[in-house]
Structures are given as C-alpha cells and as structure tokens.
Amino acid sequence: MIAFADVNFYESWWVQIIKAIVIFAVIFGILPVLTVYERKLLGRFQHRYGPNRVGPYGLLQPMAEIVKFARKEASRPTTSVGWLFRLAPALAILTAVGALALIPWGGVTTIFGQRVGLYGIDVSIGPLYVFALGGISFYGIMLGGWASGSKYSFLGAMRAAAQLISYEVSQGLALVGVIMTSGTLSLVGIVHAQQGMWYIVPQFAGFLIFMCASFAETNRAPFDLVEADAELVAGYFTEYGGTGFVAFLFSEYVNMMVVSAIAVTMFLGGWTLPFGIVSPVWCDPIVVFAKMMIFITFFIWIRATLPRLRYDQLMSFGWKVLLPLATLNLLVTAIVVAS
Amino acid sequence: MSVPELDVIQVVRGPSRSPAAGAYRTFGETLRGLKTTFARVVEGTHTIQYPEEKTPVYPRFRGRHKLHKFEDTGLEKCVGCSLCAAACPADCIRVVAAENDPEDRVSAGERYAAVYEINLSRCIFCGYCEVACPFDAITMGHDYEMSDYTRSDLIFTKEMLLAEPLERTPLRREGE
Numbered sequence: 001m002i003a004f005a006d007v008n009f010y011e012s013w014w015v016q017i018i019k020a021i022v023i024f025a026v027i028f029g030i031l032p033v034l035t036v037y038e039r040k041l042l043g044r045f046q047h048r049y050g051p052n053r054v055g056p057y058g059l060l061q062p063m064a065e066i067v068k069f070a071r072k073e074a075s076r077p078t079t080s081v082g083w084l085f086r087l088a089p090a091l092a093i094l095t096a097v098g099a100l101a102l103i104p105w106g107g108v109t110t111i112f113g114q115r116v117g118l119y120g121i122d123v124s125i126g127p128l129y130v131f132a133l134g135g136i137s138f139y140g141i142m143l144g145g146w147a148s149g150s151k152y153s154f155l156g157a158m159r160a161a162a163q164l165i166s167y168e169v170s171q172g173l174a175l176v177g178v179i180m181t182s183g184t185l186s187l188v189g190i191v192h193a194q195q196g197m198w199y200i201v202p203q204f205a206g207f208l209i210f211m212c213a214s215f216a217e218t219n220r221a222p223f224d225l226v227e228a229d230a231e232l233v234a235g236y237f238t239e240y241g242g243t244g245f246v247a248f249l250f251s252e253y254v255n256m257m258v259v260s261a262i263a264v265t266m267f268l269g270g271w272t273l274p275f276g277i278v279s280p281v282w283c284d285p286i287v288v289f290a291k292m293m294i295f296i297t298f299f300i301w302i303r304a305t306l307p308r309l310r311y312d313q314l315m316s317f318g319w320k321v322l323l324p325l326a327t328l329n330l331l332v333t334a335i336v337v338a339s
Numbered sequence: 340m341s342v343p344e345l346d347v348i349q350v351v352r353g354p355s356r357s358p359a360a361g362a363y364r365t366f367g368e369t370l371r372g373l374k375t376t377f378a379r380v381v382e383g384t385h386t387i388q389y390p391e392e393k394t395p396v397y398p399r400f401r402g403r404h405k406l407h408k409f410e411d412t413g414l415e416k417c418v419g420c421s422l423c424a425a426a427c428p429a430d431c432i433r434v435v436a437a438e439n440d441p442e443d444r445v446s447a448g449e450r451y452a453a454v455y456e457i458n459l460s461r462c463i464f465c466g467y468c469e470v471a472c473p474f475d476a477i478t479m480g481h482d483y484e485m486s487d488y489t490r491s492d493l494i495f496t497k498e499m500l501l502a503e504p505l506e507r508t509p510l511r512r513e514g515e
Contacts, residue, residue, distance in 0.1 A: 044379070044384070045380060046379065047379055047384055047386070048385070301376065305376045306369065321362060
C-alpha cells in the first residue's frame with residue numbers, strides 16, 4: 001500500500017469507512033439547509049423573509065429545488081468539449097468534499113471499545129493537503145469555464161485563474177504564521193497547541209488576512225468576480241444546468257464550510273472552549289459546527305453588505321496589500337518564534 | 340479641432356492618501372457597512388405576505404366596476420344612455436338599450452340596458468364612465484383581483500356587475 005502521508009493516528013479500515021460515510025452524510029444533510037439559511041438571512045438583511053412557502057419556514061425549499069434540478073434536461077452547447085464539460089463539475093465537487101476529510105471535529109474518543117478520532121484522517125501535512133485539493137479544484141472551475149465554449153464562461157474561468165492563484169498565496173502565507181507558532185502541520189496537533197490561547201489573539205493579523213483571502217478563494221462577495229452575475233451571467237457555470245449546476249453550487253458551499261472549518265481549527269481553537277471550560281467529547285463536533293456557523297453567517301453578512309470589487313481593484317488588493325501584509329506577518333511571527 | 344486646455348475636463352482630486360490611510364478607510368467603511376446591514380435585520384421585515392395579507396385600498400381606489408340598483412324599489416339605476424361607452428377611452432363598454440315594459444320595469448327610466456358588458460381585459464380603470472354617468476349607476480369598486488385564465492372570462496356581463504361583489508380587499512381606514 002502506498003503511504004500518501006504520515007498518519008498520526010490510525011484506525012482499522014472499517015472504522016475509517018464508517019467515518020467517511022458519516023462525515024459525508026452529515027455534511028450533505030447540512031448543505032441544503034445552508035442554502036436556505038443563506039437565502040433567508042440575505043432576505044432579513046434586505047427587509048424581506050426569503051423563502052417561506054415550501055414546508056415549515058420554507059425549510060423544504062431545497063428539496064423542491066433538488067427535484068427541479070434533477071429533472072432538468074442535460075444539455076450542453078455545441079461548442080463545448082464534451083467529456084471535459086462533464087468532468088469539470090465532478091472535479092469541483094470531489095475536491096471540495098475531499099478537503100472535508102481533514103477537518104478535526106473532535107479529539108480521540110472511545111466508541112464501542114474502539115479508539116476513534118472524530119475526524120476523517122489526521123495527516124502530518126494537514127494544510128498542505130487542503131491547499132493541494134484547493135489547487136485541483138481550480139481545474140474544476142477553469143475546465144468548466146473553458147470547456148463550455150461560451151464567452152461568458154471563458155471570461156469567468158480566466159478571472160478565476162488569476163484570482164484564485166493570487167489569493168491562494170496570501171491565504172497560505174497567513175496560515176504559515178500559525179504553523180510556525182504551533183510547530184506542527186497536523187490540524188489536530190494545531191488544535192491541541194491552542195489549549196492555552198486561541199491563535200486568533202497572537203495571530204490576529206494573520207486571521208484577518210486569511211479571512212480576506214478566503215472570501216476570494218471561495219468566490220464569495222465581494223470577490224465573486226468569477227461568477228459576477230451582473231456582468232457574466234453566472235461566470236464559469238453559465239452553460240451548466242441541472243445536476244452540473246448543482247455540483248458547482250454545492251462545491252461552492254462545501255468550500256465555504258471547509259474554509260470556515262480551517263479558520264476554526266487554525267484560529268479559533270477547534271473544538272476547545274474558551275475560559276478553561278472542558279466539554280465532554282461528544283460535544284466537540286457541535287462546538288466546531290457552532291463556530292463554523294459563526295463564520296458562515298459572517299460570509300453571508302459580508303455578501304449582503306459589500307459590493308463587488310472591480311477587477312483591477314481585486315488584483316491590486318491581492319498583490320499590493322494582502323501579499324505584503326501576509327509576508328510581513330510571517331516575518332514578524334518568525335522573529336518572535338525564533339527569539 | 341480639440342483644444343487641450345478647453346476640451347479636456349480636468350478632474351480635481353483630493354490629495355493622494357497614503358496606502359495605510361486607504362486601508363484604514365476601507366476597513367472603517369466596511370465596518371460601517373456591516374453595521375448598516377445588521378440594522379436592517381433588527382428592523383425586521385416589511386414584506387406583506389400577499390395572498391394572506393393585503394394592502395388596504397383607499398376609498399377612492401378605482402377597482403372593478405359595480406352597477407347599482409335603487410335600494411327601495413330594486414330597479415336598476417342604469418337607463419342605457421351609453422354615455423359611459425362614449426366616455427370610455429379604451430372603448431371597452433358595450434351597451435344595448437331597450438324600451439322598458441311598463442308592466443315589468445327593469446330600470447327607473449324610459450329605457451334600460453338590455454346588454455351591458457365591460458371588457459375588463461381592455462379597461463384601463465380611468466373612472467371616466469363613473470364621471471360620465473348621469474344617474475350614478477356605475478361606480479368603480481375596490482376589487483383588483485381579476486386575473487383569469489381566458490380572455491372571454493374577463494368580459495363582465497350586467498348580471499356579474501350588478502351582483503354584490505366579494506369584498507376581497509380591505510378598505511383603508513381613516514388616517515391609516
């Protein structure tokens with residue numbers, strides 16, 4: 001068997017399969033609720049209710065929409081490149097889901113006599129794995145935009161290429177500060193290193209830079225130039241309908257959850273509670289999820305607040321402001337850690 | 340020929356700010372924007388849930404027409420004079436008058452409207468018919484929910500206009 005990475009804690013294969021299924025099922029159970037949550041919250045920000053007709057409080061709205069999308073005809077433009085056009089959404093959703101395996105939902109606990117870590121896998125290259133999958137997920141967006149054979153899609157894909165690559169640098173550099181402080185690349189190890197103090201306090205600048213870059217990485221407003229609905233119809237997924245569209249949409253939401261979870265793990269102490277409160281192990285995933293919801297709410301709040309950046313503003317902000325700040329943060333952290 | 344000094348508009352900009360001041364300004368404005376949007380959540384929703392809730396109409400709101408009868412005698416007020424049809428800018432009223440039978444009167448006057456039709460798919464709800472009518476036989480009601488599936492269903496006959504309309508829309512109270 002090929003070892004992809006050093007694994008810090010290892011369970012038997014069937015435990016891993018069950019964990020994978022549970023994580024997948026829970027996340028994909030939450031996703032539709034998240035779409036409704038976003039729409040309802042956006043509505044509140046704009047003096048309206050949001051969806052409230054289907055089911056109690058509009059909670060069944062995603063069900064109706066999934067049925068609608070699933071029944072759509074799978075059409076594609078004659079100018080599109082067939083198999084790449086079909087591959088792109090799969091790539092987008094697969095890489096997004098793959099990153100979920102890394103997120104630590106809790107510590108190691110004993111379930112039915114088995115020692116089980118409440119996370120998919122705890123590798124010793126945690127953030128690198130996340131960034132690697134993020135790098136592949138660009139291909140989903142770029143192939144989707146390019147293979148559509150449409151000008152709007154192509155423009156969206158080109159924007160995505162420039163934007164995601166520029167902001168990934170700052171995002172990575174912001175995390176390096178945390179990694180240097182904790183001295184480990186394992187996400188579980190980073191959470192354990194934050195028992196005393198969450199890294200949001202010593203690494204506050206890094207946290208802000210990470211959040212800014214994350215908005216760009218997840219293509220959320222105000223950095224949603226990739227899909228810029230006012231200019232590019234829907235950007236890279238203009239030509240997608242039905243399930244392909246759902247795959248891109250869900251991959252965006254999964255990316256948002258992953259980024260929130262990484263922020264929780266890196267800066268908000270993962271499953272630990274502040275002021276020395278010790279929670280039972282079964283609470284850990286709930287704590288992580290509650291912290292994630294804070295970030296997701298913030299994402300939506302920002303979307304309701306800030307208008308979209310102009311393209312040159314986006315680029316100059318990424319390269320002239322965010323990258324120097326991230327480098328400076330890294331430098332200062334390095335000096336403090338070394339001394 | 341363009342003269343650079345005259346044809347080119349010189350935009351006067353403020354003193355260029357330092358990047359730090361710009362970043363601070365951006366950050367501050369972002370926070371202000373976040374405060375503004377959050378205040379919208381606190382204010383609550385302004386939506387009227389239409390089919391369940393309705394905006395009350397003003398008393399002089401011009402909705403669907405009504406034809407009237409005398410309350411004491413039960414005779415129709417309309418005498419078939421066709422002034423409403425003449426006043427109608429959309430030409431949506433059709434009146435065919437007939438002589439009243441003295442034994443079995445329909446209207447109070449000499450003649451009555453044997454056919455009185457309003458094509459509501461053409462009506463522009465201007466209210467000129469109401470103004471033109473010498474006997475106040477036709478008035479504009481408050482009903483605005485008139486959508487239907489076929490155009491022919493929107494041609495309202497005299498019986499439909501005479502019938503007591505469903506009060507589907509709330510009337511705005513004084514000072515509301």
